[in-house]
Each structure stands twice: as structure tokens, then as C-alpha cells.
């Protein structure tokens with residue numbers, strides 16, 4: 001048994017975030033490594049009680065943990081963007097989570113809507129840039145509320161930011177069997193940002209001769225996700241395109257309840273944060289209907305990131321076995337968590 005222990009900050013957040021995090025922690029506390037958790041009350045409840053989203057002192061404290069586990073944030077009672085920007089994106093930006101790692105993998109026994117595809121065909125990793133692009137909040141509105149309103153939302157792409165995420169993606173592709181990396185962008189229209197991404201991609205490709213490369217515009221990539229997902233191995237793309245593509249990825253790989261992610265700081269200058277791809281799902285919150293599998297797989301990614309590879313492997317196997325047995329059966333949040341916990345307990 002690994003004697004190292006993990007100091008984990010937990011942000012359950014809003015809606016189903018709290019429900020799925022409970023199940024993720026059940027599995028984590030059973031799988032092996034010793035874990036000390038501290039829960040942070042951040043999200044809609046705190047916003048209404050105090051007006052706070054992410055106090056500076058809390059952000060400073062979060063830097064001292066080995067990792068962060070997040071459920072989801074966002075609630076219909078809070079104006080759109082407040083929790084998403086001031087809490088979630090502030091965490092990603094300030095902790096320099098420049099890689100948003102999102103595997104898209106169809107497990108055996110899971111139903112995909114793609115009639116012609118099976119598990120071997122859907123096995124890719126999307127490396128989404130996490131700190132730049134159109135998500136920085138730059139832009140503004142002129143003559144707001146008038147018929148002459150002009151709203152802008154700018155996309156930021158720095159040479160440093162683009163290079164580091166593309167380099168990470170090349171390294172990731174080099175470590176996989178197929179060794180294929182696809183750049184997804186919209187270089188035919190977004191000519192300034194696209195030019196930087198394409199030039200950087202081509203320059204770095206020369207350093208990775210063993211990696212096969214190609215390029216796909218994001219509109220065509222969206223089509224190929226549902227018509228020929230086997231085209232893709234590793235994808236590197238910007239923050240917005242990666243956000244959208246990975247919801248499509250979730251849909252083809254069995255649904256949003258299975259899609260895991262990591263907001264990774266590869267330089268380890270701050271803790272990385274792991275969370276399901278989905279949001280707070282207010283439409284099903286409090287009903288025990290949320291599938292916690294995405295969060296449990298995200299816990300596996302967290303353990304892998306911290307070097308607990310045996311425990312990470314145990315979670316992936318337990319999830320695979322559970323999904324194979326579960327098939328299309330509808331089970332409650334806690335039942336799924338209990339079943340996977342029982343499997344990791346052996």
C-alpha cells in the first residue's frame with residue numbers, strides 16, 4: 001500500500017455537483033491512498049449569503065493542496081456568468097490550468113448513438129487550451145440595451161500560451177499507440193488566431209517526427225466526431241472549440257454523465273483541479289438521477305496526476321466493469337457510487 005497521503009480541497013459547488021462529488025469521495029476514500037479532505041462552500045449558496053464568489057484568501061489557501069476536486073458551478077438564481085467566470089474560470093486561470101484534458105472513450109457495454117461505431121473506434125483525448133481564447137472576459141458592449149448595441153468578445157491567443165498547450169499535446173500523442181495529433185481550429189476565418197495556432201503546430205511538429213499530424217476545421221471536426229470518430233487520436237484546440245467538441249464527445253461515448261476531465265497545471269506551480277465535463281444540471285438536481293461516473297473517472301485522473309497509478313487503474317477497471325454490467329439500466333446516483341465503491345474495495 002502506498003503510504004503517501006493526499007491533501008485534497010473539495011468544492012462540491014451547485015446543483016448535482018454536491019451529489020456527484022459525494023460519490024467520487026466514497027470511491028476515493030476506499031481505493032487506497034490516505035486522503036485528507038477539506039470542503040469549501042463556494043457557489044450559489046455562499047453568493048446569496050455573502051455576495052462572495054471566490055475570496056482572495058480562499059484562493060490563496062487552495063494553492064496549498066495537492067489537488068482540487070470540483071463538482072460543478074452555476075445556478076439559475078445567480079445571473080449568468082457570475083459563478084462561471086468569477087469562481088470556475090478564476091480558479092482555472094489563476095492556478096494556470098492551461099491544459100484541459102478530456103478523454104473521449106467508449107467503454108464496452110455502453111451504448112453509443114453512432115450505429116457504425118464500437119469501443120475501438122471512439123478512443124481519443126481532447127487537449128483543450130484552458131486559460132486563453134474567448135474565455136478571458138475581454139470585450140464589452142456599447143450602447144447596451146439600444147437598437148444600436150455592439151457587443152464584442154475577444155479571443156486572446158499568446159505565443160507562449162499556444163506553444164505550451166500544443167507541446168503538451170505532442171507529448172501526449174507520442175505516448176499513445178497511434179501517435180496521431182490533430183489540430184482543430186477555424187484557420188479559414190479566424191485568420192489571426194488561426195495563423196498563430198497553425199504556425200506553432202507546424203513548427204513543433206518538426207520536433208516530433210514520430211507523431212503523425214493533421215488539421216481539421218472545427219465545423220468539419222464536429223461532423224467527423226459523429227460520422228468517423230475513429231479519425232481522431234489526440235486533438236489539440238482552443239478553449240471554446242474544446243468546450244463544445246467535448247460535449248459532442250460525451251454524447252458519442254455514452255452521455256455527459258460519463259465524461260471526465262482534468263484542469264491540469266503541467267508545470268505543477270499550483271494544484272490541478274479535476275471535475276466532470278458536465279455542469280450543475282438544475283433540471284435534475286436533488287433527484288438522485290445524476291450519473292456520478294464522470295466524477296469517479298475524474299477522481300481516477302486526479303490519482304494518476306499525483307502518481308497513484310495503481311489506484312487510478314483500479315478506478316478505471318471498476319468503472320469499466322460496472323458499465324459493462326450496468327448496460328442501459330437506469331440507476332440512482334448513490335447506487336452507482338456504491339456499486340463502483342464495492343468493486344474497488346474488491
Ligand SMILES: NC(=O)C1=CN([C@@H]2O[C@H](COP(=O)(O)OP(=O)(O)OC[C@H]3O[C@@H](n4cnc5c(N)ncnc54)[C@H](O)[C@@H]3O)[C@@H](O)[C@H]2O)C=CC1
Pocket residue numbers: 016020071072073074075076084088256257258275276277278279280281282283284289290291292294
Ligand atoms: N464546469 C462547470 O462547473 C460547468 C458549469 N456549467 C453550468 O451548469 C449550469 C447548467 O448548464 P447546462 O448547459 O444545463 O449543462 P449541464 O451539463 O449541467 O446539463 C446539460 C444536460 O445534461 C444533463 N446532465 C448533466 N450532467 C449529468 C449527469 N451527471 N447525469 C445525468 N445527466 C446529466 C442535464 O440534466 C441536462 O439535461 C449552467 O449554470 C452552466 O453555466 C456548465 C458546464 C460546466
Ligand SMILES: CC(C)CC(=O)C(=O)O
Pocket residue numbers: 084085088089243277
Ligand atoms: C461553464 C463554463 C465556464 C465551462 C464549461 O462549460 C466547461 O468547461 O465545459
Ligand SMILES: [Mg+2]
Pocket residue numbers: 243244247277
Ligand atoms: Mg462545457
